[in-house]
Amino acid sequence: MALRFPDVAEIRATFGTTLKSDLFGDPGIASRVEMTKTMFAIRAWAQQSKTAREIIKYVEEADQEVLIVGMKKGGYTCFSSDDPMIGKGVVYFDFDARFATKQANDTQAVMHHYIAFLHELGHAKQWIESPLFFNGSSMNTKKFATDLVAASKKFWQKKQKITYGQAGTLLQHNNMRLTSPSWAVRIEMDNLTRHEWPICDETRTPRRLGYTDLIST
Numbered sequence: 340m341a342l343r344f345p346d347v348a349e350i351r352a353t354f355g356t357t358l359k360s361d362l363f364g365d366p367g368i369a370s371r372v373e374m375t376k377t378m379f380a381i382r383a384w385a386q387q388s389k390t391a392r393e394i395i396k397y398v399e400e401a402d403q404e405v406l407i408v409g410m411k412k413g414g415y416t417c418f419s420s421d422d423p424m425i426g427k428g429v430v431y432f433d434f435d436a437r438f439a440t441k442q443a444n445d446t447q448a449v450m451h452h453y454i455a456f457l458h459e460l461g462h463a464k465q466w467i468e469s470p471l472f473f474n475g476s477s478m479n480t481k482k483f484a485t486d487l488v489a490a491s492k493k494f495w496q497k498k499q500k501i502t503y504g505q506a507g508t509l510l511q512h513n514n515m516r517l518t519s520p521s522w523a524v525r526i527e528m529d530n531l532t533r534h535e536w537p538i539c540d541e542t543r544t545p546r547r548l549g550y551t552d553l554i555s556t
């Protein structure tokens with residue numbers, strides 16, 4: 340089983356410094372019992388979505404280990420590869436957080452927090468499939484990242500009929516982020532198109548338009 344729920348003592352020992360950083364703000368940690376119950380609930384919820392079930396199955400059956408750090412009342416939502424341990428992925432998730440997505444005409448739609456969790460698990464799946472996306476590789480250079488951002492801005496500029504600058508703002512990665520590496524446009528678009536949007540469609544949840552259109556509520 341590649342999914343592992345470390346206990347509170349292990350989380351404190353392994354991730355203590357990270358969790359106490361400004362980014363996480365020293366949140367409460369979910370116990371293994373709480374996480375086991377939560378995962379049971381997520382599995383039950385995922386029955387309505389083929390894509391959600393496939394993501395869970397893929398990560399569970401992989402050789403690589405993915406640790407889940409469940410947080411309460413604070414914390415952060417992100418996936419981290421190879422940090423703090425090379426060769427391991429970590430999903431950080433605040434299970435008290437609730438989310439909405441920006442929709443057209445300045446309206447908002449509720450997004451179930453399990454979809455946000457499955458988004459992060461989607462990143463774990465991407466990392467298992469294509470570690471070079473995430474790890475230091477010849478592709479992962481500043482030039483490559485710059486080209487990706489430029490291409491992505493052009494794509495959204497055209498798609499949403501907005502200026503290049505507005506597309507840049509749209510792409511600012513300010514709600515859900517990856518801790519490592521910081522370039523993430525390609526990864527986010529791949530995760531949205533192959534994982535999150537199909538889950539939204541299968542569960543009749545309105546999609547977010549761009550990956551910065553997620554709001555904590």
Ligand SMILES: [Zn+2]
Pocket residue numbers: 458462515516517527530
């Ligand atoms: Zn993401």
